[in-house]
Amino acid sequence: MTEKIVVTGYGIISSIGAGVEKTREALLKEEKSIGRVAHLNTCHTDIPCGEVKESDDELKKALGIASDQIITRTPLLAMMAMKEAISTSRLTDQISTAFINGTTVGGMEKSEKYYYDFFEGKHTEYISAHDCGAGTELVSHLFGHFDLMTTISTACSSAANSVILGADLIKTGRVDAAIVGGTESLSKFHLNGFNSLMILEHQPCRPFEKSNQGLNLGEGAGYIVIERESVAKARGANIICELSGYANTCDAFHQTATSETSEGAYRAMTNALLNAHLKTNEIDYINAHGTGTSDNDLHESIALKRVFGENIPPFSSTKAFTGHTTSAAGAVESVISILALQYGFIPANLGFSEPIEATGLIPVQKTLHRTLNHVMTNSFGFGGNDSSCIFSKYQPS
């Protein structure tokens, strides 16, 4: 049997706050954060979002970065979460470490602002900050030295797929540890994109609700530190939990719609359970993808019923807290799932009142306090890029 992969650190920032402590507190207090945007320059001010409170300048200040440094918002958010992940894990580059970053927006939030200026030779320093890998490179400087680094872009499952690649790199001995996750800032580009698809809610979203209209976009970043159990033990790391299983599949149906039988989501959850050697009744909580769109929530419900039958574990979507942080969602929600496991609680699915008629599934509506042993988190993306990860209480080998 291959060696266990353990989680030894984490970091997060989203509209509910910066840091794991603030995040846990907001979840437990059921604090709401979805509202009008303050920093994003859009005419769609009636569309609520989960925007991180800090401006770029405030983030730079918090990070100790000069205010004139060329850096876009996506890597700034990433740095906030990355710093915390490094400090909580106390990981150093004495251990061979990979950095796997998930993002899609990249530097678009500045490119859309300066696009016409670029052609006149102004703000051209942001041209090479546009692509997804550019941000990864900048963020990597926070750590001594990464041996291997790459960027995954599978839309809303980018960060979950980063977790998966990191684990596979450790399993095959390419590295001993990996910092994995994702980051995404709001941009006018994807706000308008989602709006053109008519899937944005004009009030705080209500995942799994009968009358749901759409999702709220959010922004943020999350990273977790994963490593080989023996390496973590040898360096005396604080082991928070295990990454016990995961799977990446494809719905292979449509770019933005889900197949009737939710093949991708069904296979992602089923294969993750197989990978973790767990039975369906061993999952204590599912942090659902639950975007709030009728397409996702109906089809995720169908998939949950296919996988778990009549005994669906308690589940909730935390996107009513953070909004849909797109490429970061897999990491933001991995950190939330790890906190749930660590502190024994199930976060509430805010805004829910009536179940979807066809499936009748009822999420956890008020925070529950209970011991959890195995937690599953789902991330489904455009193009049917569907992934599930399972985190479990640490059992020393």
Add this chain to the structure above:
Amino acid sequence: MSIYIDKAAQISIQQPLCNEWFSNPSMPTDRLCKFVRPDFKQYISAAISRRMGTALKCTLSSASACVSEEKRSNLDGILTGTGLGSIENTENFLLAMLEGEEGLSPSNFMQSTHNTLGSQVAIAFKCHGYNITYAHRGTSFDSALMNAVVKFQLNEYKTALVNGVDEMTEKYFQLFDHIGFWKDRNVTIEDVRNATSPGTFAGENSVSLLLTTQPSEQPLCELCDTQLFYRPSDEQLKTCVEKLCHAFNINRIDAIVIGNNGDKENDAEYRRLAQLLTPDAKQIIYKHLFGESFTMSGLGIYVAATCLKEKRVPAHITMDNEALENPQTILVLNHFKQLDYSITLLKSC
């Protein structure tokens, strides 16, 4: 377990979906060279094709040319590298949005995400396997290839499709021009053999490789491994090559593919490393034929695999302008701005 490159297909600025470049290459004469388009109708129905951007049509065509119909839904993974995704669609949506945020059509947005290319292949192939897209500058393709190798090493794969796709629009070309990516004139083979100034020229590419543990009668070559590095020391790279040679029982590397593109700084690093890692190997160049893009390294693998299959490295792709007969082992080296590096080892079957 051995991994084979069973089939390979390319669409680029050379004749598409064939190896005309090997014996009868066309010499690029522009600073921005666009795809030579294949007959898309062979691979995509006209009704669907009309709504698709160029990069997507090329991806579907090279992928389809690579994988026979009966194998498509059984692929264990479809892994794609693209530095910029479908920038044609991204630009269309961006320009419309900058005109006004009301009444935008979603079709360009839907095709703008990087993973559209790989997931559309999965949709066309009805393939529910692992599906991933890498967008990490000059090692986007290499990341996808490495991920595939990792999955083979974990015994999770029997077959996988790896794609490397990038297009270049007029507008993006201009933007990159502002930051010194391109030369102010066309790039010749002399530039690539001996660069004296900064800048290169732009190409477009869609390259697809079918990897398998159970090869057909005539696979191109064996894929030993792909390793990625970030700011590696020379020692790390040397050790990697030594370890790979040892693991695969190779006592001589016959040729090394280097990514010279006419940019002085870029090419100096390749020359230095080729000398360091494989001082006796024949040096193969390819970017004078294909141009530069974030995933052009996929063509580097394609060129090496083709040479192994044809048992010949033609003179027009070597640094010393002399052909090499019967190569058995080829190392493919890639670096992006001396930050990200990859090493791939191929051997003949």
